[in-house]
Amino acid sequence: MSACVCPGSFDPLTLGHLDVLLRAAGMFDVVHAGVAVNPGKQGLFTGAERADLVRRALADCGDPRAGRVVVEEFTGGLLVDHCRRLGVRVVLKGLRSGTDYAYELPMALMNRDLGDVETVFVVGDPRYGHVSSSLVKEVARHGADVSGLVPPAVRAALAARLGENAP
Numbered sequence: 179m180s181a182c183v184c185p186g187s188f189d190p191l192t193l194g195h196l197d198v199l200l201r202a203a204g205m206f207d208v209v210h211a212g213v214a215v216n217p218g219k220q221g222l223f224t225g226a227e228r229a230d231l232v233r234r235a236l237a238d239c240g241d242p243r244a245g246r247v248v249v250e251e252f253t254g255g256l257l258v259d260h261c262r263r264l265g266v267r268v269v270l271k272g273l274r275s276g277t278d279y280a281y282e283l284p285m286a287l288m289n290r291d292l293g294d295v296e297t298v299f300v301v302g303d304p305r306y307g308h309v310s311s312s313l314v315k316e317v318a319r320h321g322a323d324v325s326g327l328v329p330p331a332v333r334a335a336l337a338a339r340l341g342e343n344a345p
Protein backbone atom coordinates (compact mmCIF):
# COMPACT_ATOMS: atom_id res chain seq x y z
CA MET A 179 0.00 0.00 0.00
CA SER A 180 1.86 3.11 -1.20
CA ALA A 181 1.34 6.41 0.66
CA CYS A 182 2.63 9.96 0.67
CA VAL A 183 2.12 13.11 2.68
CA CYS A 184 1.17 16.38 0.92
CA PRO A 185 1.72 19.11 3.51
CA GLY A 186 0.50 22.68 3.26
CA SER A 187 -1.19 25.56 5.02
CA PHE A 188 -4.13 25.36 2.62
CA ASP A 189 -5.24 28.76 3.88
CA PRO A 190 -7.38 28.32 1.82
CA LEU A 191 -7.18 25.42 -0.63
CA THR A 192 -6.81 26.59 -4.25
CA LEU A 193 -7.48 24.78 -7.53
CA GLY A 194 -3.72 24.47 -7.83
CA HIS A 195 -3.54 22.57 -4.55
CA LEU A 196 -6.47 20.38 -5.57
CA ASP A 197 -4.72 19.61 -8.86
CA VAL A 198 -1.60 18.45 -6.99
CA LEU A 199 -3.55 16.38 -4.45
CA LEU A 200 -5.43 14.59 -7.25
CA ARG A 201 -2.25 13.95 -9.27
CA ALA A 202 -0.70 12.51 -6.09
CA ALA A 203 -3.79 10.30 -5.65
CA GLY A 204 -3.20 9.01 -9.17
CA MET A 205 0.26 7.80 -8.13
CA PHE A 206 -0.17 6.65 -4.50
CA ASP A 207 -2.80 4.42 -2.90
CA VAL A 208 -3.21 6.86 -0.01
CA VAL A 209 -2.47 10.59 0.06
CA HIS A 210 -2.31 12.25 3.47
CA ALA A 211 -3.13 15.91 2.95
CA GLY A 212 -1.44 17.46 5.97
CA VAL A 213 -2.99 20.76 7.05
CA ALA A 214 -0.22 22.52 8.94
CA VAL A 215 -1.53 24.45 11.92
CA ASN A 216 0.98 26.90 13.35
CA PRO A 217 -0.30 28.13 16.74
CA GLY A 218 1.81 31.25 16.42
CA LYS A 219 0.41 32.25 13.05
CA GLN A 220 -3.29 33.12 12.80
CA GLY A 221 -4.41 32.36 9.24
CA LEU A 222 -7.58 33.64 7.62
CA PHE A 223 -9.16 30.29 8.46
CA THR A 224 -8.57 28.06 11.48
CA GLY A 225 -6.90 24.69 11.03
CA ALA A 226 -10.24 22.93 11.42
CA GLU A 227 -11.89 25.23 8.85
CA ARG A 228 -9.03 24.67 6.38
CA ALA A 229 -9.17 20.90 6.80
CA ASP A 230 -12.96 20.94 6.39
CA LEU A 231 -12.68 22.97 3.16
CA VAL A 232 -10.16 20.47 1.74
CA ARG A 233 -12.51 17.59 2.58
CA ARG A 234 -15.49 19.37 1.03
CA ALA A 235 -13.59 20.31 -2.13
CA LEU A 236 -12.50 16.68 -2.56
CA ALA A 237 -16.05 15.43 -1.97
CA ASP A 238 -17.47 17.93 -4.47
CA CYS A 239 -14.87 17.62 -7.25
CA GLY A 240 -16.29 14.50 -8.92
CA ASP A 241 -12.83 13.04 -9.53
CA PRO A 242 -12.53 9.33 -8.64
CA ARG A 243 -9.01 9.88 -7.31
CA ALA A 244 -10.35 12.08 -4.51
CA GLY A 245 -11.36 9.02 -2.46
CA ARG A 246 -7.68 8.19 -1.92
CA VAL A 247 -7.00 11.46 -0.08
CA VAL A 248 -7.31 11.66 3.71
CA VAL A 249 -7.10 15.05 5.37
CA GLU A 250 -5.38 15.52 8.73
CA GLU A 251 -4.34 18.58 10.69
CA PHE A 252 -0.94 18.63 12.25
CA THR A 253 -0.20 21.29 14.77
CA GLY A 254 3.28 22.77 15.02
CA GLY A 255 6.18 20.36 15.09
CA LEU A 256 8.29 18.94 12.34
CA LEU A 257 6.93 17.42 9.16
CA VAL A 258 9.21 14.43 9.64
CA ASP A 259 7.57 13.76 13.00
CA HIS A 260 4.13 13.91 11.36
CA CYS A 261 5.40 11.46 8.70
CA ARG A 262 6.81 9.14 11.37
CA ARG A 263 3.48 9.12 13.24
CA LEU A 264 1.77 8.13 9.99
CA GLY A 265 4.45 5.62 9.03
CA VAL A 266 4.94 7.42 5.71
CA ARG A 267 8.37 8.09 4.23
CA VAL A 268 7.48 10.11 1.12
CA VAL A 269 6.48 13.76 0.94
CA LEU A 270 4.93 15.06 -2.30
CA LYS A 271 4.90 18.73 -3.21
CA GLY A 272 3.69 20.60 -6.26
CA LEU A 273 6.04 22.78 -8.30
CA ARG A 274 4.88 25.79 -10.27
CA SER A 275 8.26 27.29 -11.10
CA GLY A 276 11.99 27.21 -10.52
CA THR A 277 11.38 29.54 -7.62
CA ASP A 278 9.25 26.88 -5.96
CA TYR A 279 12.03 24.34 -6.47
CA ALA A 280 14.66 26.66 -5.00
CA TYR A 281 12.45 27.14 -1.94
CA GLU A 282 11.68 23.42 -1.54
CA LEU A 283 15.22 22.10 -2.05
CA PRO A 284 16.71 22.86 1.38
CA MET A 285 13.61 21.56 3.15
CA ALA A 286 13.75 18.34 1.11
CA LEU A 287 17.39 17.79 2.04
CA MET A 288 16.68 18.64 5.68
CA ASN A 289 13.78 16.17 5.82
CA ARG A 290 16.01 13.48 4.34
CA ASP A 291 18.68 14.19 6.98
CA LEU A 292 16.26 14.49 9.91
CA GLY A 293 13.91 11.64 9.20
CA ASP A 294 15.00 9.68 6.15
CA VAL A 295 11.95 11.17 4.40
CA GLU A 296 12.23 11.57 0.62
CA THR A 297 10.46 14.37 -1.23
CA VAL A 298 8.98 13.91 -4.70
CA PHE A 299 7.66 16.75 -6.82
CA VAL A 300 4.82 16.90 -9.30
CA VAL A 301 4.48 19.63 -11.90
CA GLY A 302 1.08 21.23 -11.44
CA ASP A 303 -1.24 22.35 -14.21
CA PRO A 304 0.31 25.52 -15.67
CA ARG A 305 -3.16 27.08 -15.66
CA TYR A 306 -2.61 27.53 -11.92
CA GLY A 307 1.06 28.55 -12.15
CA HIS A 308 0.22 31.98 -10.74
CA VAL A 309 -2.19 30.78 -8.06
CA SER A 310 -1.30 30.80 -4.38
CA SER A 311 -3.41 31.08 -1.22
CA SER A 312 -1.93 34.46 -0.38
CA LEU A 313 -2.62 35.96 -3.81
CA VAL A 314 -6.15 34.55 -3.82
CA LYS A 315 -6.85 36.18 -0.42
CA GLU A 316 -5.37 39.44 -1.61
CA VAL A 317 -7.56 39.75 -4.71
CA ALA A 318 -10.63 38.39 -2.90
CA ARG A 319 -10.20 41.10 -0.24
CA HIS A 320 -10.51 43.60 -3.07
CA GLY A 321 -13.71 42.06 -4.31
CA ALA A 322 -12.31 40.03 -7.23
CA ASP A 323 -14.27 37.00 -8.45
CA VAL A 324 -12.03 34.04 -7.51
CA SER A 325 -14.28 31.29 -8.90
CA GLY A 326 -11.63 30.32 -11.47
CA LEU A 327 -8.97 30.00 -8.76
CA VAL A 328 -10.61 28.09 -5.89
CA PRO A 329 -13.26 25.34 -5.53
CA PRO A 330 -16.88 26.48 -4.97
CA ALA A 331 -16.86 25.66 -1.25
CA VAL A 332 -13.76 27.82 -0.77
CA ARG A 333 -15.25 30.66 -2.80
CA ALA A 334 -18.30 30.68 -0.53
CA ALA A 335 -16.16 30.51 2.62
CA LEU A 336 -13.99 33.41 1.43
CA ALA A 337 -17.07 35.53 0.69
CA ALA A 338 -18.47 34.77 4.13
CA ARG A 339 -15.20 35.39 5.98
CA LEU A 340 -14.14 38.49 4.06
CA GLY A 341 -17.66 39.81 4.03
CA GLU A 342 -17.50 39.64 7.83
CA ASN A 343 -14.18 41.46 7.76
CA ALA A 344 -15.08 43.93 5.03
CA PRO A 345 -13.98 47.45 5.99
Ligand SMILES: O=C(O)c1ccc2[nH]nc(Br)c2c1
Binds near residue numbers: 185189195198199
Ligand atom coordinates in the same frame (compact mmCIF):
# COMPACT_ATOMS: atom_id res chain seq x y z
O1 LIG B 1 -0.75 25.39 1.18
C1 LIG B 1 0.46 25.60 1.11
O2 LIG B 1 1.09 26.39 1.84
C2 LIG B 1 1.26 24.83 0.07
C3 LIG B 1 2.55 25.24 -0.20
C4 LIG B 1 3.30 24.55 -1.14
C5 LIG B 1 2.75 23.45 -1.80
N1 LIG B 1 3.25 22.60 -2.74
N2 LIG B 1 2.32 21.67 -3.05
C6 LIG B 1 1.24 21.92 -2.34
BR1 LIG B 1 -0.31 20.86 -2.45
C7 LIG B 1 1.44 23.04 -1.50
C8 LIG B 1 0.68 23.72 -0.56
Ligand SMILES: O=C(O)c1ccc2[nH]nc(Br)c2c1
Binds near residue numbers: 273302309311
Ligand atom coordinates in the same frame (compact mmCIF):
# COMPACT_ATOMS: atom_id res chain seq x y z
O1 LIG C 1 -0.55 28.31 -2.26
C1 LIG C 1 0.69 28.40 -2.16
O2 LIG C 1 1.27 29.22 -1.40
C2 LIG C 1 1.56 27.47 -2.98
C3 LIG C 1 2.95 27.58 -2.89
C4 LIG C 1 3.77 26.74 -3.65
C5 LIG C 1 3.18 25.78 -4.47
N1 LIG C 1 3.71 24.84 -5.31
N2 LIG C 1 2.71 24.14 -5.90
C6 LIG C 1 1.58 24.64 -5.46
BR1 LIG C 1 -0.07 23.97 -5.97
C7 LIG C 1 1.79 25.68 -4.55
C8 LIG C 1 0.96 26.52 -3.82
